[in-house]
Amino acid sequence: MSAVKIYVPCDSAALSVGADRVAKAIAREAEQRGIAVEIVRNGTRGMLWLEPLVEVETAGGRVAYGPVRPADVASLFDVGFLAGAEHPLGHGLTTEIPYFKQQERLTFERCGVIDPLSLDDYRAHGGLAGLEKALAVSPAEIVDTVIASGLRGRGGAGFPTGIKWKTVLGVASDQKYVTCNADEGDSGTFADRMLMEGDPFTLIEGMIIAGLAVGADTGFIYLRSEYPHAHRTLLKAIEIAEEDGLLGKSVLGSKRAFNLHVRLGAGSYVCGEETAMLESIEGKRGVVRAKPPIPAFKGLFGKPTAANNVMSLATIPWIMAHGGPAYAAFGMGRSLGTLTIQLAGNIKRGGLIEKAFGVTLREIIETYGGGTLSGRPFKAVQVGGPLGAYFPESLLDTPMDYEAMAKAKGLLGHGGMVVFDDRVDLANQARFAFQFCAEESCGKCTPCRIGATRGVEIMDTIIAGEDSSKTFQMLDDLCDLMTDASLCAMGGLTPVPVMSALTHFPDDFRKVPEPMRRAAE
């Protein structure tokens, strides 16, 4: 009998709850029982509350068990989990788990399925099909395919990726660059990390295609230093890709070259802003540049640069392989394709959910998430990272697409959702938004640098109960100013969490309604 394949994720979320110990326990137990097993360290499927999620390959498909602790391993062997037998931790076939089954996995089609560092596995699961097509057509045709897909930048701004590429393609230059923004600093987001750890070749393939499309032979991945595991995986993947002729002088034997480098950030949130990121790659302080010129004309080292997010680039291989219209068939309105939602915070079933645009916040929190982790009543969800809005229960039927979120005075950002139970105080959260902005501001523009600190002071006054209509007027004015006059989204969007908290949760601000205040005065 050949060895049974057992999958134990090596994603850092799984590792953070003991996946390595579980893998060791399985190997030890199998050896003691004299059973031949092959342990594959895959990425995560994204059902993070089930981590460490152990899967066993059976004739009928992969059967899931989780969350597995080292102490559970003996009993798994006892019941015969190697044949997919039932166990209190068992969930049946992985692909039949409703959380997973109801998703539309395009960007993440291979993540959690394959060995992240096996190019053979990657090829066997449809990898490189997009690149092969891209090598057979002209740069303009690649750009047209991406435009037809309707793909919009997944970093948060939502600018059409194809249009950006068309601009870079149209600029004549002896040197152009592709940069990948992997400075995933938003709290509540982990899609980039999950993909880089679980299916790094998809990102590499996407970057090569971007290089072919815009005429760049060099790419940089700017990775945040908080992701050491993703760093190791990327470096290893690039080494393998170079050995295999995927990267280097001749991409897959063609006449096109593409070299890829990884640069580590150093704990600065604002370096997720594309021009600050370019400065940081150049070895400088991560200070935002004034635009124009946009990076497409004058980007990294002053050269035309296609600057894209991990998710945008990692979606390109699927689009090239299946065609623009196939991707555009998902989604709604002007938000086409799929969104990788990251459900996090105080939530029972947190994880990554890739769905076509248009799913409501309620469906994600209630149907997928199963309510709060604490079991206490839901109070608020912050959508789109630290610069996103806090929504109350009454707005949970808002669909997740760029326009609908903007209409609700929020933003989609990088697709993160952080759920809070009834113990959260939204005035404190508003204060934190200013405090975070003060700590992370690059300092170039006054509204952000000074405004954030003034914001903390105003919030302190409000929280201390020194309530006067003037304080709230000042808060309003400050938010208007920061919105209108900041150089980038850091200062420009900090008012979003603040004002949404104030609008939807006025009680937390101990705000006395206007008529009562007048009577009191």
Place this chain on the structure above:
Amino acid sequence: MPAYRPWNAETASAIINELKSMPGATLPIFHALQNEFGFVHPDIIPEIADALNISRAEVHGTLTFYHDFRTELPGRRILKICRAEACQSVGCEDIVSHLEAAHRISMGTTTDDRRLTVETIYCLGNCALGPSIMLDGEVIGRADTDLIDDICHSRRNERIGAEA
């Protein structure tokens, strides 16, 4: 657990020489120095400026801009506690208050015995399994005060690897 070598100007020069031809070498040099010695000694700034043909002010400015880079030797273990929104929602601030109340360790400090440095970090990308901490570069999810006690007392705990 990181075992840093004592600061050595010759080794530092060798690191700078090896990396100086990279495009945008400043951050890679800082990272390499910090990996080796645990910090970047400010005395090395003129040499980096020379090697990269930029001003000392630019090197100093870059070194001090980023939260990651230290200019002093940290403790033997480095504990980073995530205090961003997702971890706030599951009580990371309770861990911070516990550190102060039970162990008299404030964020951003090193203990007098140099055993532990505690820092704030904003997001480890483990937001569905918070509160998250990072101990010597390893992310640990679902952290609680018991785990923090074990770290502070250097007690054996399978979740935190080898004891100090």
